[in-house]
Amino acid sequence: MNKQDLIYLDNAATSRIKPDQVYGAWDFYTRQIGTSPGRGSHFLAIEASRCLYKARKAISQYFVSPSTENIVFTKNATEAFNLFLNGYLNIGDHVLVSPFEHNAIFRPLNKLKDQGVIDYSILPVEVFQPGKEELFCEFIRENTKLFVMPLASNITGEIVFSSTISRYLNKKGIKILLDAAQGAGRIRLDMEEDKLDYIVFTGHKDLYGLPGTGGLCSRNYLNIEPLIQGGTGIHAETYINPDINPERYEAGTLNMPGIWSLKSGIKYIEENVERIKDKEEKLFVILKKGLEENSNIRIHKYNISEKSLPIISFTAKDYSCQEMAYKLNKEKICVRAGMHCNILGHTSLGTKENGTIRVSLDYFNKEKEINKFLDVINKITKR
Amino acid sequence: MNKQDLIYLDNAATSRIKPDQVYGAWDFYTRQIGTSPGRGSHFLAIEASRCLYKARKAISQYFVSPSTENIVFTKNATEAFNLFLNGYLNIGDHVLVSPFEHNAIFRPLNKLKDQGVIDYSILPVEVFQPGKEELFCEFIRENTKLFVMPLASNITGEIVFSSTISRYLNKKGIKILLDAAQGAGRIRLDMEEDKLDYIVFTGHKDLYGLPGTGGLCSRNYLNIEPLIQGGTGIHAETYINPDINPERYEAGTLNMPGIWSLKSGIKYIEENVERIKDKEEKLFVILKKGLEENSNIRIHKYNISEKSLPIISFTAKDYSCQEMAYKLNKEKICVRAGMHCNILGHTSLGTKENGTIRVSLDYFNKEKEINKFLDVINKITKR
Numbered sequence: 001m002n003k004q005d006l007i008y009l010d011n012a013a014t015s016r017i018k019p020d021q022v023y024g025a026w027d028f029y030t031r032q033i034g035t036s037p038g039r040g041s042h043f044l045a046i047e048a049s050r051c052l053y054k055a056r057k058a059i060s061q062y063f064v065s066p067s068t069e070n071i072v073f074t075k076n077a078t079e080a081f082n083l084f085l086n087g088y089l090n091i092g093d094h095v096l097v098s099p100f101e102h103n104a105i106f107r108p109l110n111k112l113k114d115q116g117v118i119d120y121s122i123l124p125v126e127v128f129q130p131g132k133e134e135l136f137c138e139f140i141r142e143n144t145k146l147f148v149m150p151l152a153s154n155i156t157g158e159i160v161f162s163s164t165i166s167r168y169l170n171k172k173g174i175k176i177l178l179d180a181a182q183g184a185g186r187i188r189l190d191m192e193e194d195k196l197d198y199i200v201f202t203g204h205k206d207l208y209g210l211p212g213t214g215g216l217c218s219r220n221y222l223n224i225e226p227l228i229q230g231g232t233g234i235h236a237e238t239y240i241n242p243d244i245n246p247e248r249y250e251a252g253t254l255n256m257p258g259i260w261s262l263k264s265g266i267k268y269i270e271e272n273v274e275r276i277k278d279k280e281e282k283l284f285v286i287l288k289k290g291l292e293e294n295s296n297i298r299i300h301k302y303n304i305s306e307k308s309l310p311i312i313s314f315t316a317k318d319y320s321c322q323e324m325a326y327k328l329n330k331e332k333i334c335v336r337a338g339m340h341c342n343i344l345g346h347t348s349l350g351t352k353e354n355g356t357i358r359v360s361l362d363y364f365n366k367e368k369e370i371n372k373f374l375d376v377i378n379k380i381t382k383r
Numbered sequence: 384m385n386k387q388d389l390i391y392l393d394n395a396a397t398s399r400i401k402p403d404q405v406y407g408a409w410d411f412y413t414r415q416i417g418t419s420p421g422r423g424s425h426f427l428a429i430e431a432s433r434c435l436y437k438a439r440k441a442i443s444q445y446f447v448s449p450s451t452e453n454i455v456f457t458k459n460a461t462e463a464f465n466l467f468l469n470g471y472l473n474i475g476d477h478v479l480v481s482p483f484e485h486n487a488i489f490r491p492l493n494k495l496k497d498q499g500v501i502d503y504s505i506l507p508v509e510v511f512q513p514g515k516e517e518l519f520c521e522f523i524r525e526n527t528k529l530f531v532m533p534l535a536s537n538i539t540g541e542i543v544f545s546s547t548i549s550r551y552l553n554k555k556g557i558k559i560l561l562d563a564a565q566g567a568g569r570i571r572l573d574m575e576e577d578k579l580d581y582i583v584f585t586g587h588k589d590l591y592g593l594p595g596t597g598g599l600c601s602r603n604y605l606n607i608e609p610l611i612q613g614g615t616g617i618h619a620e621t622y623i624n625p626d627i628n629p630e631r632y633e634a635g636t637l638n639m640p641g642i643w644s645l646k647s648g649i650k651y652i653e654e655n656v657e658r659i660k661d662k663e664e665k666l667f668v669i670l671k672k673g674l675e676e677n678s679n680i681r682i683h684k685y686n687i688s689e690k691s692l693p694i695i696s697f698t699a700k701d702y703s704c705q706e707m708a709y710k711l712n713k714e715k716i717c718v719r720a721g722m723h724c725n726i727l728g729h730t731s732l733g734t735k736e737n738g739t740i741r742v743s744l745d746y747f748n749k750e751k752e753i754n755k756f757l758d759v760i761n762k763i764t765k766r
Contacts, residue, residue, distance in 0.1 A: 006426065008418075014636065016417035016427070023413065030406065034399035035391075035717075036594065039724075041708055042717035043389065044399070075458035075595065078613035078635025103619060104635060107612035110622040204636060211419065212458065212595040212638030227610070229490035230461035231724030236486060237735070239493040239726070252461025252487060253397065253587060255595030255638065325424055334418075334425035341422075341614030343622070352620070 007333045007369045012154055012182060012311050012340075012360030014204045014211065018265065022208055025264035029257040036253050038233020048256060055263040056246075062266050063180075063199050063217050064190040069245040070218040073259055077181040077202035078104040079227070080216040083249060084177065084198060085109060087224030089145065095120040096139055096147040096174070098128065099348035100160055100302070103341045105148055105179060125348055128160055128304040133168040146175050152183040155345045155358065156301050157311025159187060163194040170195035181205060181214075183309050185269050186277070191219045203258065206309075206362075208265030213258040221245065228252065276363045283361050283370050284310040290374035296381040300349050300356050310361035313351075316381050321355045324380070328357075331376045335359050390716045390752045395537055395565060395694050395723075395743030397587045397594065401648065405591055408647035412640040419636050421616020431639060438646040439629075445649050446563075446582050446600050447573040452628040453601040456642055460564040460585035461487040462610070463599040466632060467560065467581060468492060470607030472528065478503040479522055479530040479557070481511065482731035483685070485537055486724045488562060492531075508731055511543055511687040516551040529558050535566040538728045538741065539684050540694025542570065546577040553578035564588060564597075566692050568652050569660070574602045586641065589692075589745075591648030596641040604628065611635065659746045666744050666753050667693040673757035679764040683732050683739050693744035696734075699764050704738045707763070711740075714759045718742050 008016050029051065037049035056068040065071060074080040085108045089095065095109060097120045112118045127135040147169050151161045166176045175197040180189065184199075185206030191199060199217040203209025216222075226241050230251030235242035241251055269276065287310070291297050296317040316324050325337035338355040339346055346352040359373070391399050412434065420432035439451040448454060457463040468491045472478065478492060480503050495501045510518040530552050534544045549559045558580040563572065567582075568589030574582060582600040586592025599605075609624050613634030618625035624634055652659065670693070674680050679700040699707050708720035721738040722729055729735040742756070 008427065010418070010423055010425065010428075013422040013428075014417070014419050018413070023410075026409075026413075027406075030401075030409075030593065034397070035393070036397050039396040040393055040717065040719040041705065041721075042393065042712045042719075043715070044391065044717055045393075045396075045719075075462070075638065076635035079458070079611055081613065082611045082634075102614060104613040107614075107623050107634070111612045114623065202636065210413065210638075210640060211636050212641055214635075228462055228465045229486075229494045230464065230488075231486040231490075233724065236722030236724050237726050240490050240497065251465075251490070252459035252597075253585065253594050255458065255593075255641070257593060258595055258638070258641075322424065329425045332426070334423065334427055336423040336425075336428075338424075339619030341616065341619050343620050 005332050007372060009359045009361065009365070009369070009373060010334050010336045011362035011365075012157075012205070012358060013336055015206060015208055015362050017362070017364040018208050018210070019268040021264045021268050022210070022261045026210065026257050026261040029260040033256070036233070036256060038247070051260050052254070052256065055259045058263045058266050059201070059215065059217065062270075064192050065199070065217045065219060066192065070220070070222045072216045072222070072246045072249040073254060074214045074216065075212055075255065076214040077179070077200050080200040080214050081105050081179075082108045083227040084200065084216050084224065085112060086227060089118050091117050092143055093118045093145040094141045094143045096136070096144060097122050098149045098160060099123055099125050100150050100153045100345045101148060101179070101342070102150075102154055102345060103343065104181070106344050122344065125302050125304060128165070128302070130162070133165050136165075136169065140172060140174065144174055146177055148177045148179065150179040150182065151187055151189070152309045153302065153345060154182045154311070155313050155340050155342055155349060155356065157309040157360070158302055159183070159305045159307040159309070161187070166195045186309055191217065203262040203265070207262060208268055209262030210258045212255045213262045222249070226251065279363055280310045280361055283365055283367060286367065286370050287359065287361065287374070288312060290370070291377070294378055294381060297377070300351055302349060311358065313356035313358045315351070315354065315356055316377070319380070321357050324357050327380050328376060333373055333376060388715050390755060392742045392744065392748070392752070392756060393717050393719045394745035394748075395540075395588070395741060396719055398589060398591055398745050400745070400747040401591050401593070402651040404647045404651050405593070405644045409593065409640050409644040412643040416639070419616070419639060421630070434643050435637070435639065438642045441646045441649050442584070442598065442600065445653070447575050448582070448600045448602060449575065453603070453605045455599045455605070455629045455632040456637060457597045457599065458595055458638065459597040460562070460583050463583040463597050464488050464562075465491045466610040467583065467599050467607065468495060469610060472501050474500050475526055476501045476528040477524045477526045479519070479527060480505050481532045481543060482506055482508050483533050483536045483543055483728045484531060484562070484725070485728060486726065487564070488531055489727050505727065508685050508687060511548070511685070513545070516548050519552065523555060523557065527557055529560055531560045531562065533562040533565065534570055534572070535692045536685065536728060537565045537694070538696050538723055538725055538732060538739065540692040540743070541685055542566070542688045542690040542692070544570070549578045569692055574600065586645040586648070590645060591651055592645030593641045595638045596645045605632070609634065662746055663693045663744055666748055666750060669750065669753050670742065670744065670757070671695060673753070674760070677761055677764060680760070683734055685732060694741065696739035696741045698734070698737070698739055699760070702763070704740050707740050710763050711759060716756055716759060
């Protein structure tokens with residue numbers, strides 16, 4: 001199969017095409033710098049440290065997080081969740097969990113519950129409808145320490161985050177962890193203004209970075225137990241990681257070419273924000289309309305928000321999701337069918353038995369690709 | 384400073400120049416595949432899974448590990464040590480630790496000791512001298528479960544590993560964890576033959592991969608507690624990672640471009656093993672001889688083996704290591720001064736107060752670079 005002819009509509013899993021600047025940044029770092037920050041005092045090691053600082057600064061500014069010392073780079077969002085949840089939660093803590101959480105959060109939470117460390121409550125979908133934040137009250141316990149919420153559902157694309165909720169819970173003294181893995185490049189956040197205590201992000205989705213990057217941002221001084229012990233490039237003499245932020249959370253050699261590329265991806269987004277938004281919205285309208293007009297297609301939504309990322313989940317009459325994905329793949333169209341690493345989200349959506357077919361767009365998709373996809377879907381479902 | 388003129392002699396920290404094939408593999412994966420294994424059933428997701436399998440196979444063959452299901456990819460060697468030590472050791476276990484261990488192993492072990500989980504004994508240097516393995520006996524306890532040993536010292540370059548030791552301890556029922564971060568690309572290992580139960584490796588040093596890659600190999604079926612819980616791309620319906628190897632240890636999006644490049648780095652080594660060895664040996668002889676002839680230079684060694692990686696540690700009369708590194712840097716020579724993330728190794732070497740200057744070579748170094756370095760050192764120390 002010629003990869004050039006493929007229509008890639010699985011951008012919510014990973015954005016496949018990156019801006020040229022991102023490839024260029026990787027190439028620059030790898031060939032020109034090629035060393036690790038904090039390892040040595042020579043020219044190249046210092047250049048590496050400068051690059052790391054600049055990348056941290058870019059993340060800190062993008063999320064309006066007050067200080068670079070509270071930006072921790074990890075290999076992916078999943079590591080960041082494990083670092084945060086294991087390091088922050090203590091015996092007896094209670095966590096409020098949105099019903100949209102994917103396994104990157106849900107599994108570490110379940111592990112902590114299985115170990116008898118924490119308890120959690122899964123909130124009903126209704127409390128996320130506009131103006132319903134008072135409903136949170138009945139789930140808040142005396143020991144409720146944390147609320148976990150995604151920026152957007154990775155299944156339906158609907159925007160879950162609302163600053164009304166985060167400000168409401170902030171007043172109740174509950175800390176907020178926002179999962180920005182899906183949507184960080186599309187929806188601008190302001191940790192200060194929105195009272196977001198912690199954000200987890202990934203590089204390889206809509207921030208246009210590469211796989212192998214992600215991280216945790218903290219609004220205030222981050223003081224949790226590190227997940228990983230090891231060489232930090234500073235204070236080599238201590239027997240465990242030194243208490244210095246953010247290095248104590250980043251033991252081991254960092255993926256610096258990836259981190260440097262991520263900075264470049266964020267810059268691209270900042271410079272093209274309107275252009276990206278306009279094109280994605282235009283493509284998404286065509287996609288949505290086309291699917292809505294097909295009476296054999298059922299679109300699945302939580303109905304919590306009018307706002308959405310360019311992601312849509314559907315099922316088709318007479319076809320299992322796997323069959324449909326197989327048929328689309330034969331027509332060189334790449335979508336994702338099944339559970340999308342999100343059992344909780346599919347349970348809340350009523351689709352946990354069979355999953356859904358997810359189509360997710362990106363700035364680099366073309367209108368003709370969407371039309372081709374709709375033609376193929378109509379052909380499959382209407383015969 | 385023009386980066387092209389720099390003489391990079393810090394290859395033990397990271398090999399800075401990679402073979403063209405490694406850059407090419409990264410480029411191919413990123414631009415042609417660009418997706419994640421296990422995420423989707425479309426053509427590109429299946430190609431991604433094939434690439435991951437091939438990379439696992441390459442690692443498994445390189446270390447003569449019997450099965451790909453026991454090869455786990457991590458972001459670096461440090462994560463692999465944390466995964467293994469935290470997942471494998473239980474309350475009451477005792478660990479034998481070589482006196483050469485860097486912080487990537489020593490810190491997670493100390494953390495476990497501080498938490499009251501394990502106890503460890505640091506072995507004296509003497510037991511690593513040839514024919515002294517009987518000396519191990521007095522350190523072995525009834526609850527000794529694991530022995531940790533590096534392939535080579537990251538300070539002196541001396542080869543620490545000996546199959547006599549691993550076979551001896553194997554007979555005593557003690558499992559062996561070999562840290563191959565330094566030297567995996569230079570010294571061939573055979574997990575079966577050498578009775579090595581677990582190997583940790585890193586990609587970005589002498590395996591010619593990129594930062595952001597590393598892993599754990601197990602000779603037998605790996606059944607430990609995962610360090611990270613999250614989406615594994617399979618069995619999305621379970622509330623914690625499914626019991627399937629190696630996926631249960633690799634939650635979250637993998638650094639696939641890095642993993643694919645690492646496969647290419649290993650292939651390069653296999654195809655050029657003699658050429659690399661000959662050139663590095665030749666350069667190392669010049670370096671060693673040059674330093675030995677300078678009476679103001681003191682070379683530091685454990686004196687446990689005649690065999691060495693092309694790494695040497697020294698101190699210079701009348702100069703602190705930092706001063707010397709500073710002076711070398713002014714002459715565009717990059718070395719590493721200080722502790723090399725290895726407090727235990729420097730304690731055993733008697734250099735923990737001031738550290739050493741480490742010079743580490745690579746196949747891509749040139750003879751004229753070594754001569755220039757020696758000229759500069761002689762000029763600095765003899766005036």
